[in-house]
Amino acid sequence: MTTTTTTTTAATAPGAEQLLKAGAVLPVGTPDAGPSAVDLTARAYRHPALPEGRVVVRLAAAELGPAEDLAAGFLGLVPDAAEPPVVGLGQRQALGFPEWVLVHHPEDGHHALAVVPELDRVARQAKNKPKAALDACHELAGRLAAAVPHFLPVFYEQAARLFLAVENTTYAAQLFGRARDAEAQHGLAVDEDRLDAVFLEFALVGALPVKVLTGYAKALSARVGPEEAHARFVRLCVRRTAGGLPPSAQAATELRRLARAAGITGNRAEQDYLAELLPLPATLRAAYGWWKAHRTALIALARREPAVRGTLLELMPPGGDGDLTDLWLEVLEESGATASLVDAGLPAEERCTDGTSGWLERFHAARHGGWGRRPSLPALLDLVERAADRLRAEASAPDRETGLRIGVQDVDLLDLLLSLGIPVADPEEDGAKQRRHHRDRNMNLADWAAGDARRDLVALAADRRFRPAFQRAAYAFNDAHTGADAMRRIAAAPGGRTMLTEWMQEVAARSTA
Template identity: 45%
Template sequence: MTTYDGFTYDETTSAALLDAGAVLPPGTTAREDADVLTVRTYTHTALDERKVVRLVPGTLGEAEDLALDFLGLARDPETREVGQVRRETLGFPAWALVNDPANGHHALALVKDVERLARQAKSRPGNAKEGFEALGERLGRAVPHFLPTFYEQAARVFLQHENTTYAAAFFGKAREAERVHALTVDEERQRAVFLEFAFAGALTVKALKEHVKALAARLTPAEAWAQFRQLTVERCAAGMPPYASLPQDARALIKAAGLDRVTEECALVEDLLASPAAVRAPASFWNTYRATLVVLSGQRPAVRGRLLEIMPAGLGRSTEDDEFWLALLTETGADRLLTGEDGAADAVDPADWLTRWALYRKHGGTVSDRSPATLALVERMTERLRDQGRPVDLFTGRWHAGADLDLLDLCMARDVPLAPPGAGTDVHLDLGRWLKDTRPGRRDLTAVAADRHGRRMLYDAVGKHSGRGALEGVAGHPVLADVLREWLDDAAGELDGAAGLA
């Protein structure tokens, strides 16, 4: 933590500011992704005593010097450090100038063409793409080792215009050039580039799988696994969820390295779970690592709390998918944190979890289908929910208020505190859907009907259901039939009143 000019920069603040493009005071952070910002001064005989001053990240300083030297500008020896910025990987033409200055003129000769094509990329992306491809062919004949950074630069041009399709295509060309020309790969630089394009949404699964093959081909098995693991964790930390075939790719590398699969998978999954992007992990991730999560939760009890924080958006939208997640919570022991059967239960708020779970199960809709596993878990949670006294919100939906009738009845029957919907809110209870649901666990709705607000919800739901001419199911239900009689009596009274006025 650093204090500068009365303002304190902790690591979280520093990281957020760097990501936003801020310039931090010198020495603010020791993060690996931070770079010094330098002031570089240049002179030229044609400028008399006037000087050109450039603010340049330290990593790119040498490339900047070489580029301006090509134009005849000489740098003053003094270089001041005035701040910190986010570290950038060397691109094109900077990489060429730093790593092969003797052939740097080939790169500099393309700068004007690159700038011209960059101006076309938004309005005429097809023409720009063809132009970059033609330049790439030209460059490849003279200096093929410049191709990866050139194609990456072309990809960045399209990223500026949110054209991830063309960006991904040129990123793929960069990797293809490495393979075709058997180029030496700077592992640290390539990892940074992969992460950059992953964060921008331009890293395809195909590119990742090709990367796995390339790592296995050019590195020792242990090094390949270490590189892949680091990229995978950083990619997830950057906001991208694990991809569908990640478990299979990881297992192949672990096996090749001769490492213990359970140990390595536990460490990998623990790191991935720590990322917010884990909530969007696909079903294949949870299915493949189901047994791993059981082992991991036994070794690291905090993992159970993390699983309760997650509402798995990438798992699926069916009741079966929801109940798979509840089964996973049970197998890992996370459910015991909700029911109070675990000594560390106080760290988890069951009302908050149930509120989030009820909303999650609607999957963007207003109501959800019956879930026997949910009802069974909530039955076990009711005592703790009552004891803590925090209200549970079962009604909030994405667009309209609604509730799972069986869950609502269970909570009312067990005196679980509920947060009522706002005054005047129309609560949607889909009786037709509820009556057609054949899953076990249907409740008799006695508790809902006995509650003043609950009965009014049922009354309104019966009225809406009757409009579709489907009263048989309602009339055949003991509790709903009673509510239906009330509704019919009121409807008949309204008709009589209308007839009297006539």
Template identity: 30%
Template sequence: MIVSLDALLPVSGPHSSTTYADWVAAHDPGAAGVARDLVEDMRTELARSRHKPGRFVDRMTARARRLPAAHLPWFWDTVGHRLIGYGSRPGGRAYAAARAAEAEHGLPVDPGYRRANALLFAAGGAMPAKEFGAHQRFLADTLDPAAAHTALEAFLTAWAGSRADLPADLVRRVRASAKAAGHGDEEAARMVGAILSVTREKSVPEALLTAAETVLTARPPADAVLAGLVEVFPAGVTDGGAWLRMLIGCGAAEAMEAGRLVPEGGLVHWVGRSVCMYQYALQSGGGVARQPLPAEFLDLVGRLGPRLRAGGTPVAVHTTRYHYQGFDADVLDACLAAGVAVVDPGPEVRMRFWGEGSRRDLAALAADPVFGPRLEGTVHADLLPGHWTVRPRRSGSAVTLLPGIEGIAHEVAVRVGKLVDTVAGGGMAGAEEAVAELETLLDRPTVAALDGIVDALAEAAGPGALRRSLAAGLPEELAWPALESVYAEFAESAKSADALEADLGLGEVWARRLAGGYGAAADSAVEAAGGSWRRRGTAAGWRSGPCPRPGPSCRTAPRWVSTSGRSRARWCGPGRTGRPGIPQWPARWTCTSGCGPNWRARSCCWRCPAGGSRTPRRGSRSGSGPGGCRWPGTTARRRARSR
């Protein structure tokens, strides 16, 4: 029989624990084979459901129902050992089930094994918070007060070094343990500081940090402990305010300011890491959201300013724990006011202005030549309609939200000056938009802050924009002299129909129509010659050409289109485009309308060699003439292509 039961704990690692099989082999040899098989099933089952450890616990619960009561604590401890590293909840369920089996069935407990097993679970981050009080009572019942206090410190130190969250009532229980051991508040402060100094980037309850602030402020720890406290960086749903207040109260901030304490990586890295940790926070409904940094951090940046300037390294205050990046206007102003250089990632990284919730006046930020214009643009953007809201554009400028700041007034003056220049030197459309923007921008605080704005507006007269627009010519007018002169030159160059047919590839009828003008006689000649027309172009087999009758409807590039069955041409305009593509007709058919090889009209008269001819109705695809000839339909066209 094994005398020391704490020797049953795994030595090579908790994931290969055989505690249950070893205990059964020593205390119930008849069931040793079944125990070994069950431990092997644990290994295979956990490998199968490693991504869902809760399912593994459920299946082990079904196996536990078939075991004797004396086997249950050892079975569940083995399950918990193998779950260490899979999160605190699955392993915590197994540990709680083992302790519940001991209490329910009144089983004997080995104190040495119980303490060593609790240390193993605490160091692995699998100790449930609700078992903290029960384990402290167990230590008090099995050890003398001084030894129980020492064992509790070891237990909590191992817990603090794991990934599991610390209990919120840690300070109260440490005080009670120290009092039972005959110690005062100094020992409690020493123990609390030692426990918190080994905690790194995990969730620490705000209540625990607030209680620790009171204890550590009254009994400041040594510099070695302070060096660990400045590296805690609590994670979770927090802005770091409680942790910073604890650092200020216990003297860690003063030690960094005096140079006695240098964080890992230096002060520049510590400040940038603080901003990175707390610019965004997890939300209860899921996702993350930006949050303002606490006022204690802004004050601490000012206190650490001389040390940061002496380092000569710019501080990166635009990074976060997540994939978002951005500046906090308050943090940026605090750094610039302290004379600390800031890393500039470029204007594409946005800046967050907190409006009425801002904790600083932002004067140093507005005066900066690089970040000042970006601040004005950010504040101005807050006045515009939001993407996800229906609120209208608010009147005013950045001066309205940040009055009395010289840098903001200068940037607003630059914005207003550009609009005034548009009114004075642009056209009517630009002047109209600039005047509308000025009407919204120039509220009473803005006008009061901008000296000389009234005189500048008086000099930017509107008639100048109207004169420039009329001199250049407007497409909206009924007549555009410059455009009419171009078409007159084109008409003069079209001397003959032969020249037009050769240059433009037109048929005879349409070449004569273009050369002869656009009168009623020409229209009658086209109607007598064969009706509507269509011309090939560059897109889908059609060529573009100049519009023969320019006017208000010619808003796009001029081109000719077909009326498909009408004897009159319809001029180009919005939405007036022909259907692309011309069917290939058999070579033995000839058109008698003079359309030429590049033209085809549905109402043209086609003649076949047999003498038959017919002008089919609009939309018709086949027909027969007096000579027995049929209009070339789809089948005839396919046969013609095959030849």
């Protein structure tokens, strides 16, 4: 009991990056804090009006230290001469409101400070009266637009942060969009580095729809040179994915457009971009459209870099998307990555750590996760035939004595493995251990029957361990049309006929009992 409790607690404990996003201050040197972690400094200030020895201390990101000192100076605070010590790690944030105004437009500082109490009232309303709080933001923005329009972008961003604090990403996204509208409407100068940081900040908390991201790419093209626009957008996309968000297929279109505008020919720049994304965990959650958009460049990258072929074998798309697993196998074959599943003599960097058997189990699990038809892939069957020697050799490993754990979902694959003399785990024992859904414990005869190149199932019929799975599937046919069609095709296959005859005898015996 103690062991179970300890394991559960460890598994559910938030990671360093999650704590950071929740507002925690982490110890210096905390591993896995993520790309948004920055050093926090304790900055000490004195003021003539304070008693001797009284010190005001503020925590601020080291990279924003000079700006913090300037903002404090507006209030008459004088920073200590000593170098501020780093006391922890915090979440990166762009210079907000009113600090940005105090640093860049000190002559208008009194306007900014006058708005702060009203923003505090908005913050108190944001959770329980969000519409009233949003209306108050717009009313404040209207007043600022008349007097100090250059405040508007940072004001809207700060207001958006108030809604982010109460997890209202919808209103936060609206206000972020208003900030960008204000820049265009009033013809304001844009600090590209600051804007990059703000886009990343809001993207990482899910407050930026992909449409806004692609709009940023178009706006970059209008503001800066083509090479700089391409470099900035690539950097934002990479940092966004490093922060935990899956890459976007729409962004792929913008990347290519920016590359063409910058005079970058071929897809080498796209390959370099993919090389940065592939090791990132969030990349695996990319949708089918993203992988399809980058298919050509991904294959070219893997052909050029042996280590990338190994990386692709280690990766596996999430289950539930049959189209993606089809595409994945095509990429592996065309890039040459599958060669190391056949040839054990290739360098270690080109191979996956769990061997050909482990890869096949992972691929099968990914392909047959979720619902929907999953017909056998001829390319997979061909690969298994080529890799048969490797699979048989790996079967003698200490952790492989029970055989391949592939269930009973791909009947053609199962029959092929058995015909090649490759050990396969007992489906009844494996199903019980894995606590499979009852659907996954029935042999998938429907997909087999619907296939164009069905195997004869002779090897499958010769292994009686698979009879229960076959019979459960046969009993599950309850549609007269599709069931009868499948039964005819099973009866036409030599091995299928043997298993079907036994099942019909059992049905007849039950009927007369």
